[in-house]
Amino acid sequence: MRSRLLKLVAENLTIDRGGRRVFQDLSFTVEKGESLVVTGANGIGKSSLLRTLAGLVPLASGTLRLDGGMPDLLLQEQAHYFGHQDAVKPALSVLENLRFWQSFTASSEPESFAGGACEPIEALETLGIGHTAHLPAGYLSAGQKRRLSLSRLLITPRPIWLMDEPASALDRASEQQLLALMNAHLASGGLIVTATHTELALDKLRTLHLKAGDPAALPEEDAVS
Amino acid sequence: MNGWAMALFKRDLRLSVRIGGSALVGVLFFLAVVTVIPFGVGPDLNLLARIGPAILWIGALLATLLGLDRLFQADREDGTLDLMMMSGRPLELVVLVKCLAHWIATGLPLVAAAPLLAVFLNLDPVSMGAVTATLLAGTPALTLIGAVGASLTVSLRRGGLLLAVLVIPLAIPVLIFGVSAADAAMHDPVPFLTPFLILCALTLIAAVVGPVASAAALRFSSD
Numbered sequence: 410m411r412s413r414l415l416k417l418v419a420e421n422l423t424i425d426r427g428g429r430r431v432f433q434d435l436s437f438t439v440e441k442g443e444s445l446v447v448t449g450a451n452g453i454g455k456s457s458l459l460r461t462l463a464g465l466v467p468l469a470s471g472t473l474r475l476d477g478g479m480p481d482l483l484l485q486e487q488a489h490y491f492g493h494q495d496a497v498k499p500a501l502s503v504l505e506n507l508r509f510w511q512s513f514t515a516s517s518e519p520e521s522f523a524g525g526a527c528e529p530i531e532a533l534e535t536l537g538i539g540h541t542a543h544l545p546a547g548y549l550s551a552g553q554k555r556r557l558s559l560s561r562l563l564i565t566p567r568p569i570w571l572m573d574e575p576a577s578a579l580d581r582a583s584e585q586q587l588l589a590l591m592n593a594h595l596a597s598g599g600l601i602v603t604a605t606h607t608e609l610a611l612d613k614l615r616t617l618h619l620k621a622g623d624p625a626a627l628p629e630e631d632a633v634s
Numbered sequence: 635m636n637g638w639a640m641a642l643f644k645r646d647l648r649l650s651v652r653i654g655g656s657a658l659v660g661v662l663f664f665l666a667v668v669t670v671i672p673f674g675v676g677p678d679l680n681l682l683a684r685i686g687p688a689i690l691w692i693g694a695l696l697a698t699l700l701g702l703d704r705l706f707q708a709d710r711e712d713g714t715l716d717l718m719m720m721s722g723r724p725l726e727l728v729v730l731v732k733c734l735a736h737w738i739a740t741g742l743p744l745v746a747a748a749p750l751l752a753v754f755l756n757l758d759p760v761s762m763g764a765v766t767a768t769l770l771a772g773t774p775a776l777t778l779i780g781a782v783g784a785s786l787t788v789s790l791r792r793g794g795l796l797l798a799v800l801v802i803p804l805a806i807p808v809l810i811f812g813v814s815a816a817d818a819a820m821h822d823p824v825p826f827l828t829p830f831l832i833l834c835a836l837t838l839i840a841a842v843v844g845p846v847a848s849a850a851a852l853r854f855s856s857d
Contacts, residue, residue, distance in 0.1 A: 490717065490720055495713065496717050501645070512640075
């Protein structure tokens with residue numbers, strides 16, 4: 410079971426939020442080392458899809474599963490969610506914020522996923538905010554907070570990264586760094602589902618374009634390697 | 635305690651100390667409630683001594699309610715709660731640990747202040763000790779019951795008042811047995827231990843029911 414390839418399978422997902430049907434019968438698969446970029450107009454349900462994958466929005470119908478993952482963990486317990494909110498406590502220092510997430514978040518290391526974890530201080534150095542480690546996080550700029558939130562993904566190994574507008578508030582240099590990190594994650598056998606408006610030069614990229622009006626129609630998927 | 639629970643406990647305690655004031659504001663509010671009563675009731679020392687335990691308990695209940703609305707709201711607003719639900723840790727235990735940290739930061743100072751405030755109400759040393767003991771055993775129940783209200787109102791902007799309305803009826807049994815145990819210590823023939831043990835039992839029940847109900851409400855609110 411555990412030696413099987415890592416594969417995220419979504420079948421006939423239907424989601425209702427606030428009494429409104431966001432989309433129905435959405436099916437897709439993401440395999441080890443692949444990234445799925447969800448595109449579409451504002452309000453079309455990109456964030457809802459990511460929050461569903463993160464287990465935060467209940468499914469109205471359909472199934473979601475991770476083949477080849479850790480058998481005793483749920484899908485969302487093997488995923489990192491990098492959303493609009495940074496989950497950074499301004500009263501704690503940068504390092505304290507990160508250390509908390511390191512000990513609090515359970516790690517998931519299926520056999521086919523080779524991603525490792527690094528120490529909080531290394532993660533901060535990687536993202537170029539190592540010099541802020543002992544500052545209260547409240548003094549960080551928006552972009553720095555974003556990078557602190559991103560470093561959370563590096564300290565606990567989990568094969569799935571769910572990223573909602575990962576490049577927002579990041580400058581061009583950090584955006585390149587983000588891409589490098591995402592590609593490194595893919596190369597180590599992880600998988601990424603991301604919603605974005607900006608072009609991301611990811612390896613093994615597939616696009617899922619959400620469209621309004623034809624909720625039952627199959628979404629177009631095009632594979633680019 | 636497991637590593638993750640300890641990390642959460644330390645973080646919550648550190649946050650309440652750093653952000654500051656939560657303990658002090660609670661105690662000051664407690665002080666305000668208790669000092670205002672003698673002005674309302676009048677300078678009848680015997681009457682004050684008789685209703686003293688009840689006043690201390692009501693003051694502690696109100697002071698506990700004061701800080702509860704931020705128990706989960708702060709974590710929800712910055713997205714921490716979402717990540718906690720995905721962390722792979724049982725949410726019930728997360729709630730229990732958060733309640734424990736919250737009680738140590740806000741409930742324990744109330745218990746510590748009770749003997750001093752008891753002097754204001756002309757309580758003799760025995761009943762002073764009895765009230766403090768009942769508050770020590772009973773205030774955790776108030777926090778745990780309050781956690782249910784806090785998680786039900788987590789998504790509301792101004793949920794504090796609704797929280798109080800929801801929680802006060804549920805806190806009545808704790809209040810009844812807390813006050814009757816403290817009263818029993820003052821009036822000899824009634825045994826102190828019987829209501830006190832029921833109070834302890836209520837706290838234990840709240841420690842089971844509170845986190846389970848609270849976690850269910852938090853899961854529901856994550857949408």
